[in-house]
Each structure stands twice: as structure tokens, then as C-alpha cells.
Amino acid sequence: MTTVAFIGLGNMGGGMAANLAKKGFTVRAFDLMPEHLTQAEKDGCVAFKSAQEAVKQCDAVVSMLPNGSIVESVYIDKDKLFDAMPKNTLVLDCSTVAPQNSQRLANVGREKGMRVVDAPVSGGVAAAAAGTLAFMCGGTQADVDAARDILAAMGSNIFRAGDSGAGQVAKICNNMLLAIHMAGTAEALQLGVDNGLDPKVLSEIMLKSSGCNWSLEKYNPYPGVLENSAASRGYTGGFMVDLMLKDLGLAMQASLASASSIPMGAAARNLFSLHKHSGGEDKGKMDFSSIQQLYK
Ligand code: NAD
Known part of the structure; x- marks a missing residue:
């Protein structure tokens, strides 16, 4: 069974994580807001006290965060999640950020032995809850193909736009x-x-x-x-x-x-x-x- 760490359980991430749990994935969830973690537990996820703990044991990480500086701070500069997750983890950042944020994430992630895909979404809160999002991916063909089962649990259309940043x-x-x-x-x-x-x-x-x-x-x-x-x-x-x-x-x-x-x-x-x-x-x-x- 695939284990997914999910970081950022807000309006969008909450519904997405719930759909992963519903489809049989083990979901290790973290958000800064305790009430979002409580809801995630009700939706079948396992809540963790820090992002580092959540990503410690996983096959993939999905993040749904407000902006590019938070995404870079979570993975690289402050929480350093790339140093906390197992090697070869598939990282799917679904946040909407600048292509440059995604390219930095992919470059640093690859240097640390991870596979990184930018996968922003179209569809909004209702589609996140219904599992009908469209994903626009940027990354290698192999990494996007590896992401398909996880993304298909949260959405109904998955596109590869090109290399890192192209999804954005x-x-x-x-x-x-x-x-x-x-x-x-x-x-x-x-x-x-x-x-x-x-x-x-x-x-x-x-x-x-x-x-x-x-x-x-x-x-x-x-x-x-x-x-x-x-x-x-x-x-x-x-x-x-x-x-x-x-x-x-x-x-x-x-x-x-x-x-x-x-x-x-x-x-x-x-x-x-x-x-x-x-x-x-x-x-x-x-x-x-x-x-x-x-x-x-
Ligand atoms: P949101 O503010 O509801 O959720 C973001 C969550 O991230 C919050 O729960 C917040 O507590 C959490 N968070 C912030 N910093 C964190 C950190 N350092 N560690 C862990 N958790 C942290 O926002 P949203 O509406 O869910 O949007 C998320 C992303 O999705 C944004 O990039 C947005 O542009 C994009 N998006 C939103 C919509 C929409 O309709 N809301 C549609 C498409 C794309």
C-alpha cells in the first residue's frame, strides 16, 4: 500500500487528503492549524505534530500550500523536508506558485535524491472535495507517470505540460x-x-x-x-x-x-x-x- 505524507490541509488540501484516505492510501497529515488536523483524522488520515515527522516514512509527499515562499521554506530553507524524507520519495507540490519556485524545488530535490513534480490544480474547493480536479504537471515523463495513481485518487484529468515549472x-x-x-x-x-x-x-x-x-x-x-x-x-x-x-x-x-x-x-x-x-x-x-x- 502506498503511504502519502500530506502537508497543507486547508480548503483544497483537506478534501484532497480525504479522497486519498478514502481510496485506500495511508495518509500521514500535517498542517499548522490544529483544527485542520482534527478534521483530517475524522477523514481517515493519521495526524502528526510536525511536517518532519509526517514525511519520515512515506513513498510520496503531496503539498497544498498558500504560496511559493512557504513551499520553498517547507522543503528547503526552514523545515528542510528534503532532508527528513526517505531517498527517492516522489514529491508532488500541488500549490500554485511561480515556475521559478517549482524549478528550484525540483533542482534541490533532485540533488538530494528525490523525484519532484509540480502539479497545480484547476477545479476549486468543490472539485477538491469531489475528487474531480484537473492536474497540470511539470516534471520528467517517468516521474509524472509514477504520480498518476496518486493524482487519479484526487482528480479526473492529469496532464503533463512539460518539464519542471511547466505545470505552473x-x-x-x-x-x-x-x-x-x-x-x-x-x-x-x-x-x-x-x-x-x-x-x-x-x-x-x-x-x-x-x-x-x-x-x-x-x-x-x-x-x-x-x-x-x-x-x-x-x-x-x-x-x-x-x-x-x-x-x-x-x-x-x-x-x-x-x-x-x-x-x-x-x-x-x-x-x-x-x-x-x-x-x-x-x-x-x-x-x-x-x-x-x-x-x-
Ligand atoms: P488555504 O489557506 O485554505 O490552505 C493552506 C493551508 O496550508 C492552511 O491550512 C495552512 O494552515 C497551511 N499551511 C501554511 N503554512 C504551512 C506550513 N508551513 N506547514 C504546514 N501547513 C501550512 O488555501 P487553499 O485555498 O487550500 O489553497 C492552497 C493552494 O491551492 C494555493 O496555492 C492556491 O493558490 C491553490 N488553489 C486554490 C484553489 C481554491 O479554489 N481555493 C483552487 C486552485 C488552486
Whole structure:
């Protein structure tokens, strides 16, 4: 039986670790927050008091952490997990970080005898709980193939984008496009409403027309159009504005590194930043479809 150490049991990691345990993996879990460890135990994982203890005996490590500096600090600079895990451990970092963070992780990990894959995800909290995430992997073909059984327990689509860091590049491109079509969808819906249309009727029309897109169909930002959307429950839960801003920041960094023009991505980043600070309160914790409010 494969033993997986899981580091970072937050909104995403909690559901992912639970799915691994459900599918028969032995899961050795660690998070800084005790309440997340208590929940992990209820979900069939074994809780440890430190990350070093958790990775001591394992075949693979999966991490789902907030950002690149935390990921580097956990594996390399502070907790030094690469020095605490058995040689040849397969390390799957599923956090969204800069490609450079993933490349450093892979280089240092390989020097220490580990196999390292960046495997950021698309799908959000509901897909993490349901085990239907999409994984975008960066690493050698052999290491990505070795990761498939573990990733398949948490997701339904597994892609290899290329070598180390390539998974992050794919994730950054995807989320930049998501931000653009979410903002565009909110803009079009508000224009229709301001000119007398019912947002439900307008959505139905655009869904069968050339404006159809994922944000309109699955994540409609106008309250009341979709029964189970974040918009219909006051923009709570889902994917936070702050996380979208983090991903758009990564897109800006990537564009600087490659001298690429991203005028739409830059506009989207500015819109989400304006939205976060609009109305005299920090809207960073709201679901990102609340960008609709900026157009009202
Ligand atoms: P979260 O803040 O809910 O969870 C992160 C967890 O990491 C927390 O439980 C925190 O206590 C733990 N943590 C932080 N530092 C730690 C350390 N040094 N050692 C151990 N645990 C530590 O965040 P999340 O929403 O689960 O997101 C995690 C990652 O997934 C991020 O990189 C995010 O960009 C990405 N992501 C999130 C979503 C989403 O919808 N939330 C979707 C796709 C990707």
C-alpha cells in the first residue's frame, strides 16, 4: 500500500487528503492549524505534530500550500523536508506558485535524491472535495507517470505540460484567461441589465450564442441566475478574490520574464484589484465572481 505524507490541509488540501484516505492510501497529515488536523483524522488520515515527522516514512509527499515562499521554506530553507524524507520519495507540490519556485524545488530535490513534480490544480474547493480536479504537471515523463495513481485518487484529468515549472505556466495561463472571461461576462451581464434585460434571459441567449463561456455557464456571476453559484449565496465560498489576484500577479511576473504582452491580463488584474478595494471594505475574501459588483 502506498503511504502519502500530506502537508497543507486547508480548503483544497483537506478534501484532497480525504479522497486519498478514502481510496485506500495511508495518509500521514500535517498542517499548522490544529483544527485542520482534527478534521483530517475524522477523514481517515493519521495526524502528526510536525511536517518532519509526517514525511519520515512515506513513498510520496503531496503539498497544498498558500504560496511559493512557504513551499520553498517547507522543503528547503526552514523545515528542510528534503532532508527528513526517505531517498527517492516522489514529491508532488500541488500549490500554485511561480515556475521559478517549482524549478528550484525540483533542482534541490533532485540533488538530494528525490523525484519532484509540480502539479497545480484547476477545479476549486468543490472539485477538491469531489475528487474531480484537473492536474497540470511539470516534471520528467517517468516521474509524472509514477504520480498518476496518486493524482487519479484526487482528480479526473492529469496532464503533463512539460518539464519542471511547466505545470505552473499552464495554470497561470488558464487562470489569467478565467479572470478575463469572468470580468467580461460580468460586464456584458450588467450592460444587459442596465438596458432592461433579465440576467437569466440574457444568460440563456448568450449560452446558445457566440458569447458562451465557462464563467457564464458554470459560474454565472449574476445573483439568482444559477441556483448553486457563489453569486446566489452572497459570493461566499468558492475561489477568493485574493487568490485570483495572486494568480494574476504570477501571470504579470511570467510576462515580464518572457517579455510577453498581456494587455487583457493586466486589465483583469487591475479590475480585480480595484474591486478588492472598492466600497470601503476589503473584498479579498469574497468569491472572485463578485467582480460583478464593480460594474453595478
Ligand atoms: P488555504 O489557506 O485554505 O490552505 C493552506 C493551508 O496550508 C492552511 O491550512 C495552512 O494552515 C497551511 N499551511 C501554511 N503554512 C504551512 C506550513 N508551513 N506547514 C504546514 N501547513 C501550512 O488555501 P487553499 O485555498 O487550500 O489553497 C492552497 C493552494 O491551492 C494555493 O496555492 C492556491 O493558490 C491553490 N488553489 C486554490 C484553489 C481554491 O479554489 N481555493 C483552487 C486552485 C488552486
